[in-house]
Amino acid sequence: MIRFSSLGSGSRGNATIVEAGSTRVMLDCGFSETRFRQRLAKRELDPSQIDAILVTHEHSDHINGVGAVARKHGIPVYMTRGTAAQEKHGAVSQLHFIDVHDCFSIGDIEIQAYPVPHDAREPVQFVFSDGNLRLGILTDVGSPTQHIVDSLNGCDALILECNHDVNMLAKGPYPGYLKQRVGGDFGHLSNIQAARLLASLDTSCLQHIVAAHISDKNNTEELASTALAQALGCTEGEIVLAEQEQGLDWLSISR
Helix, strand or coil: CEEEEEEECCCCCCEEEEEECCEEEEECCCCCHHHHHHHHHHCCCCHHHCCEEECCCCCHHHHCCHHHHHHHHCCCEEEEHHHHHCCCCCCCCCEEEECCCCEEEECCEEEEEEECCCCCCCCEEEEEECCCCEEEEECCCCCCCHHHHHHHCCCCEEEEECCECHHHHHHCCCCHHHHHHHHCCCCCCEHHHHHHHHHHCCCCCCCEEEEECCCCCCCCHHHHHHHHHHHHCCCHHHCEECECCCEEEEEEECC
16 A cells, blocks of 8 residues: 655645555655654654655755755755755755656665656656655656656556646746746646646546646646546546645545
8 A cells, every 4th residue: 555645735845645554655745854754743643753865956945944854854865966956955865866757665664766857957757666666746847758658557546736727827926937937838737737737647447647747827626637537537626635735635546
């Protein structure tokens, strides 16, 4: 069985907990050490139960709390050399470098890294497995690629970015350069892009689909849910949402 939970998802901070067997890892930490502990406590965990932190890229909403959390609680950190070169995390005593195509294990969790197009130095996303079940995570990506499709095919659960609605972004409050960045090939997935990607995947094993990294200025939860539901041919109520403040409570996948 794999359990997973989000401590928060959005432009003001991201962190996801993945658990299999006796191992728990955290993907990113964009929250201060204090807020990290507070949000972790809501999932009935404490920092001593986190075995590693994996980092997708160096943008502040994903890396801001990584260094402080790792140093205070002695947690190993895994990231690409490109991400580490940006030095946004500060000094970390247990730093492990990974390649964007690495397959490695941390305790009971097998991890497959895969590269994504995003405006960062060496961004990476991950698929987590217990050797049987697979949880795929994809956020902070400007455009789908065949390698992304190949990496996420057949997953038992997916956390998928639905960052913006194209029309809301065009008419929204962002300045022109930021609209171009968000909507560009190295920005973030729109609802339409996310839905098209989902429709192209083998979802025959899919137990949970989670819409994540939803913009509070350029999207709505309803629009994101509708787009993914149409792609899967299911109801909007079957789409789970990872929210900025409440995150996502524990979900489990099993066979």
